Amino acid sequence: MSTVDGVGPDELGVRLKEFEGRPAAVAGVGKDPVNAPMIRHWCEAMGDTAPAYRGPRAVAPPTMLQVWTMGGLRGHEGRTGAYDELLGLLDGSGCTSVVATDCEQEYLRPLRPGDEVTFDAVIESVSGRKTTKLGTGYFVTTRMDVRVDGELAGTHRFRILKYAPARRTPPARRPGRPRPVVNRDNAGFWEGVAEHRLLIQRCTGCGILRHPWLPGCNACGCLDWDTVEASGEGTVYSYVVMHHPPFPAFTESDQAADAAGPYAVGLIELAEGVRMVSNVVGVPYDKVRIGLPVRAEFRSYEDEGAEQGALALPVFRVVEGEG
Template sequence: MSGTTTSDHGSHDHGSHNHGSHNHHEDPLHDRLKSYEGRANTTAGRGKDPVNEPMIRHWCEAMGDAHPAYTGPDAVAPPTMLQAWTMGGLSGHADGPASAYDEMSALLDAAGCTSIVATDCEQEYLRPLRPGDVITFDSVIESVSPRKTTRLGTGYFVTTRMDVRAGGELAGTHRFRVLKYAPAARKPKEEQKPPLRPRPVINRDNAGFWEGVAAHRLLIQRCTACATLRFPWLPGCNACGGQEWDTVEASGDGFVHSYVVMHHPPFPAFDPPYAVGLIELAEGVRMISNVVGVPYDKVRIGMPVRLEFRRCDEELELPVFRALPGTEG
């Protein structure tokens, strides 16, 4: 089993793809930060537990993934659990000397970059993990960007890479990127521009989906080996493992499979309370989006909805689902 997947941890826009940069030749701090590239952060770390069936079961229940590969005597762990086996939990891993990452963070703190936000991660899978596998891992500071100016503030994108091994054999890699920044000074309220909705993070795995949105088409991946439809977009089929695919265009019809009403926390560009639905499309896949056209307290499970594309600002258009007239609860 091999493949890659990327995900966005910066679902609230951090400006990571629309930022300015400063000339790093005039940035002595960046020169110091660059000296940390390639330095080990964790060496011979050890997972707190071997790969095990209870953790796999809890993960699959939380994700709603009932694939038979994750149960039975020949079970494997879901590939996206890769990082889970390395995490220290609330008690953390055994204390040791300060790591290179800790030293670099202190340097950034001293320079005023006291805030941090995760932006995205990328994983590569080289072999399946099975119950009983003992997990070890090493991590390094892979790269530090030149100084960047984002809507949150000015700082540096730091990428770490973790190599995860099972029984000493490389099983996968996990890259994690954060922005360590100095918060931007807030303008007086009367000078502030209306806040923008978060920008989607577009990567090699989902670019085709967003190209479809730009053309007012909701595209669903279809495995060319077994014809299984999948959403959200993934680099490989979660039914047969095939990595070749094409797309089908959704009809736009669906119904509310489940929903939540967001009251808190408030966030710029959003006006709570509002309804976020898990929409089951007519094609059988599900996606998360806003339910519009009906008061938030009238949304109901089973409510039929219809796709539309809503322009949020000059640069952003998003797929949402409008409740059909006369169907409110």
């Protein structure tokens, strides 16, 4: 039979099943009573404007049930060691990764500001060994009963998958370079780039140029527009230097110096007055400065097997003699 890092599934499964029914928290007490400020913050974050959550007779949104039981960084005094012991056993068997899969809540009475919440938690179930796309492991479900003055207010079930990550076969070919998102509003710009033309939108109502492309003018509201072709001349208005691990998609030998990183990404002010974000190339990243003159050029990237064909991108090269 197959194993999880040397522990037979039947042996491990039996040991895990022994945790079912064991308490994970006993007589826990919420660190704060139900309170109006926390309700307000929750509703603002969720965009919930229901009148039931405001005013002198306000109740807490039912979905806040677990909020009142959270222990913060230091945890709760009522917490037992059973849950940590269970997770430690899974870690030791090779199930070192975890992902939350779902939760279920049942509401029995509303919670109101001033209510003092108490709770008990139990390890309700541990599944048999399961194989998923993430890897092989076990689903662990805990149930928390939330009470106010001894009366059950609600039940929260939380389920995780604790698993050993699947061993993934590396891709047969280098992944393709990430492509820009093209939609109906900016398709014309990328069509121009494919033809090695830098097109700028121009409002036909007020004549203002704009970039990025928009469906309408943000100055006068006119929905009609045409385009002008930029000269490609510009200056570095601002810039950042990117530091990140090497990506397989950015290893073209002919541009390795620009792709290996660190590299500069600039906000370029074109001669026409609009600004555009793109890579600054042609000088080391630590030589890029605000005000440096640049000129647009276009690069093509061939992605083996890509259905969309070659990818063209505009970059800005420092004008020769500068930098």
